[in-house]
Amino acid sequence: MRLECLxxxxxxxxxxxxxxxxxxxxxxxxVYGATSGCGPDxxxxxxxxxxxxxxxxxxxxxxxxxxxxxxxxTPATAAAxxxxxxxxxxxxx
Numbered sequence: 001m002r003l004e005c006l007x008x009x010x011x012x013x014x015x016x017x018x019x020x021x022x023x024x025x026x027x028x029x030x031v032y033g034a035t036s037g038c039g040p041d042x043x044x045x046x047x048x049x050x051x052x053x054x055x056x057x058x059x060x061x062x063x064x065x066x067x068x069x070x071x072x073x074t075p076a077t078a079a080a081x082x083x084x085x086x087x088x089x090x091x092x093x
Contacts, residue, residue: 011024011028011041012027012042014026020042022038025037032045032047032054033047
């Protein structure tokens with residue numbers, strides 16, 4: 001009987017394993033702020049606008065796609081502030 005040794009799926013093989021990996025570009029070294037690519041452990045890189053407050057990157061808030069920008073058409077209807085990373089977050093007034 002002949003046995004074959006094959007590598008199973010793993011983070012870094014360049015193939016996304018559904019249910020276990022968010023991404024896998026083979027390098028997986030993208031860092032905070034990257035809007036594409038892949039971070040360590042085959043997870044999407046943290047960024048402003050991902051709806052997760054990441055205090056380790058000086059985020060004070062993260063309202064996802066509702067983050068305000070300087071061109072938001074209704075800044076008068078929200079109390080907005082800018083975080084150290086440049087994000088704008090709001091709470092309805």
